[in-house]
Amino acid sequence: MPALTSAKPRRSAVVLLATAAFVMLVCLLTCSASGAATGNSSGLVWVILTDLSRTTLTEVSLSEAITAFLTNTSATHQYLNTLFRPAPIILDTGGNLLTALTQITVLLSNPLTFPSVLFLAETADVSASVVDMLRQNDTTSDILIISAHSSNTRLCDPKTNLRTMCMVPRDMINVRGLLEVVSNQLNWYSMSLALSNDDYGDGVAQAVTSEGQTASTTATIVAHAFMNGAASTTDDDAVVASLIKYRARGVGCFLREAETRRLHAAVERNRRAANSVFLIASRESLNVLPDLTSDVNGTAKPWGAIFVSAYTPPAELVSQGFFPTTHGTAVDEYGAFVLSHLLDGLLMLDAAKGAIDNMSALRAARFRGYTGNVAFDSIYYQRVETVFSLITASHTVRNPLVTWTLKNYSSDAAQVNANPNVTSALIKTSPLRTAKICMASPSNCAGVMGLASLIPIARSCTVLTGPGSDAVVMAVTPVVNEFHIPQLDYAVSNDYFTDNVHTYPYFSRSLPKNTFADVAVTQLCVHYGWERVIIITSNDQFGISRAQSMATRMQQQNLYVEATYYLSDGNNATVADCMEKIYAKLVSRIIILINPFTAAQAETFFRLSDYLTYMRQYIFFMDSALCHAAAASANGDALRQKLPSSICIYPNVTQTRLEALNTLYTSSDYATTRQEMRKLMSDGGFLSSVESCDISSISPYAGFAVDAGYVLIDSVSRAVAENVSLNVAAHLLPYIRSTSIDNFAGDCTIDSTGNRLYAAYSINIQLLNGSSLFIGTWNSKASPALEITEWSFVWLTNSTAVPLDTFRDASFVLSTAFSASPGAIVISILGFILTIAVFYFCYRHYRMQKLVEQALEANQFPVTDEELRCLRGIKDDV
Template structure:
């Protein structure tokens, strides 16, 4: 198994098991150090302190060349370094330092009077025990007690040494100048106030790499490999923050750690993890030996050998001679190095630093370390030798061997930094690309000195994987949906893992738990949002709203599979990137009303949430009821879905209302859903009602460990959920449970656990895929179809909202029937299954509702026992006539009075009209019998007859 970065631990050679041992060793060394200091303070004469395995040389012994000038009574200064990683020897390093100090043409004025003629050079050989022992021996002797300690060591050794020195008041005053490591634990001024770091921060190194590869090299995806030590750990901890900060960044699709001493199989596993998501560019924060091993493993991989390009860091500078090749040669370099400024070996030799060896004992790594050592000395010189004033030291500014040297006022670390991308043919003096950061308030300046050459030498790394940021609450119902969707995506990736054409893609899923309100999810989403190809979920109305500002800011296409509220469709300008693989509430509402009409139920009660989503949902349901001429007797808006609130609502319904048909569309958490069903144990009259429950509430009950028992508490309750044919469900579950996908399922569990679903993965039943996850499975197929069409059209996935148009032009039939998403992001058609909880036993499938069929409702099962313990369809009320009349009177006496008055008024109007009619007829009859003396014209006018034309 490949070494992978894990939350809370590391696999394959983790350094964490060693840390208790290191701490114990450091404690032991501290005790020895304290005893040594006590003894030294009480001694009148300095003793020749030594250990069994190492002897610290005196200042005169440590130099092979006697200084021509110097202050023999000056400050003791020590260089602690690992010479096993460089061609430099103790003699050549001493030669270079002496040449620098004795040459009066070099710009220093105070060093020769500040320090003793030559430093004490301690070669640790890269061993922590040796380093700690040497330091303990050094500080226990007053003659060798250093005022300044130059650390040219690894992060692990440097951090441990400084930790030991900081344990004692005397040794904590030693000025530490780090000429190699810039680990946060070493260079943080809050914890190490007497430390001066000459190497730019690891975070700045990462920032520069992200911007250069994305802006100048055409890398849209990148994998990262780290040493499994403090250096790698420090750099890896900066990745997330710098991805957010960078002006441009590739999608980081893999991060893995490489052990210092591992087998060939382990190294091959590292390469497999790096190229799993098809990145062709790898940033390597590895030592030289690890870099060479990684290159060898890449060459052994048929997929990676000819396509993967490695970019190393300062730790692997000595591989530079191997990176041969140029634009005019047939051979091309297999990698490059991204490193901060230093003086190359050839220039150091030409400047007279190695008069005896003439550079045969200096290499690129040694030159990097020496350059920073010299600038450390120049910093002390620029401060006029005042080593006790950190403010004066950090205020220095000059041009040195590593470029412009200056320290910022925030982190007190290097600014005006220049990083270069170099190969054997393009060194720091003629690099391919430079990245210069003057200060933190301005953007870095990037210069691609020859774009044609850079493009010819450095392979591009297109984004051939879709990063799917999968957000969801961690309840069992949502976990089941996410696992179902995740399986479809990972199964697709597994099917294409052996193919490597430019038209081949896979999915890089990242899980993040949102919590109930979305606050926790936002904290996880914001750092990765800019690199998400698509955001799936979050499946909850309020969480979806909470995510919207981030979604809109980074223009992330959002595909939900559980948010059905029409509210999001009605506000396209507020939710411009929102799409969904499930139908809107209008469809489910139509199914409920047609079922009511089918069974002759004319009165219903609605229970919803008292928020904008619940109110919107209630309005949608009310309109659907009106279209079927159904009467909504009352609508209850719950302030929350807690037990007491629901119980109070049910008590009011039972006391006053007539209907037994209750439509529950309020939102429930997993615990609240269980409480809702269990409430009938205390309120037994709930079993007199027929509850319509949406898919979310039914799924919450089904996903519970006691799901079957919960549902039985409400006989004749009706659930409406996604319709999946038996054959399709069986086929997908056959794959899901297949032994061929055992590794895939294990990887899914780890991915979910890393995203905050650890307890859910352990406690929830994810042994199979259920119909309730139907729309989540459809979402996975929508993504596969959309990305396929995008690749066919040569659309870059690295572009913001690249997939939105393809998602909103999807028409597939893979799992729950016709899944057609229109230009507004809504699904056009829906097919639902309907089941009813039997009086005894489990739920019974009774039919389907299909929006494309005519009629839409198809009830296939009619012979079953209802909650009345009869096969006869119950009425929509269980009340007697007296309750109905009494309820009507008590419910609205004013309406009854108005109705009576209206009736009386109506009778009066009819009576008046009748009397008027009778009077008119009598007048006409009298006129016809000549009882009134009128002319013929008047008679015609009375009868309403007009004049002849």
């Protein structure tokens, strides 16, 4: 059937209608604003921008309440009637950002409606956008903005918003209070978080990261999910599934009212969650309060509660005469919350004696208002002396279940549980039924250096893996010890940490101590007949102790450490200077390199041989960091070829196990797991590593890290099987230290001190032309420990014969030795000559004596028998 009209005319008609509607809106706003302004030309223009679609309040009832407040002769304010025009301009945005910006633009275009004070009772998104628009030019940047609803960092930071006052306590304080209350008063050891997918939810998510450290106690946050403003039931069901994935019964909800109701409906649809999950909402969902009915003596229990800062409830506002006409029929809980903060904003201006341009006076205001004691911190200029209450329909802000009061930012909050028996009867506990594993790792592919910045260690961690750096282990140890978090490292092999059990009581590791690797290097040197070596390490306590350990092992095998160099850093210039000194003075070509490098420094080290070509005459025993850096790099083979005959010692992983794990890891069944892994790493601060490192497969160089994963799986499984409570993280420590498995890199048995008892290493060497070659293994449980399986290959000398431990000729050795200590050499030569002279004199004396004896015996000299006995040294008998 042919269309009656074309699509193009219909689109034109829609555009015309939209334009007409916009023009009518602007005209209506202009007329209403002008009418409000011209009603009384004296006083300052003040505007209230709000979303009345979320409350039963209307412009009429809101205006009625404010008029009643201003005209109340018994009220405490003194300056407001002379400061402002009698009635504010009330703008209802309907929650639409475009409408809000349009309304503000219309006001600014008319001198009669240009506001001096703007009250924002809007969402975080709308409020922040309006503030951004006003701060863009000088004419509007002086408008005083008072936020009576939102309080996230973007809006309330005094550094970026010099003329903004936030009447609602900061979101970060809301988060801290919730974490402490659920942990201390509700016995929640685990919880999930549901957040709005907007500026409000983003601000709360950031606050959770920081306040998890600031809170005195906290439940373990095992999951979080964002809810969209408009989503299907399928989407909501997926949110619930993610929130209860780790069996948390408690959920903190920072959602709007509609989102909270949708979440509750989705919980009821989920068999596993229904009647077991308890929701705690925030101020955004105050209007669900009437639905949270309960009877402590009956079977009816609330499905949730609300954790909210102080406000005056609707009944009290009505009784105080704020709604003389409507008598409160048009005010609900959410409207009462907004109105309470609006009124306190006015009282703040009155306390400052109407000095709206004096921010110091406004921030110094202190009074008793409709939201409790109103005061501001002298440093952050945010609300202090705040009281948060845990409420239901039966336990309102006047008789709450629990209160949490923060006097100031430098003190701990006071918590009051009015009736613990009632509270525990209404709100179920949320035990920790899963282990939260926190990962700390260097911000590079190789794992060779400490973190650029310490990743915050949440006290809610059940166990910490990493951080893979000696220095960072020391840095995080006070936090680990304070909160008794078992720590399992996969890259720190220094003996110091397990030898000092009182300083590092929670430290364990899935890799062997340095001693094993040192012995492996020493035995390899003995095998190839290399009798002298050079050591390069870092100039810190770990590098120095490692060099001493290596030197001790060398001496036990009668090997000579020709020199030890300590590098201040791993930069190119420092390493080049060290190599220049070695090339100028030392004889040995065997260099044991155990200095930590970053990923970038590792690559520049390999490329250094392009400029210092003599480096290719040395045989480097490379630290696992360098080996891992080369393996993780996209052009790793090309890097190692720059140093032929360089040797790597790394975890021994059989090819069968490596292929089996990679097959499983790369299978389509694990595609979702890989995506979750990437997301977790990105969320944890490893975004650059995810983007730059090859995580498409598992490398044998990561063998000890893989073993760490198997240790945790085994430890948690045994703990859960024995019904051990994971509420206390330290309960997992004895299970980690009694692990004995053989899943990937050989026998992984961890003793009571946290040490791995056995070590198994693979050994490879970089060929002169081509890739690296596997040449053998070293196993501490085998006898002999060293097993070389590959003999015939081309060394850096372009020969299959094992090179000597030096490439120097005899003249260099002599000249170097003489230049090293000429005085000692001269004395040695003189001593040698003197020794020869003494031996020669003794020999001549002995020869002369024998000749005389022979002559006497042949009677060639006329001597008596007595003289002959004297010549022979025979004494007469006494």
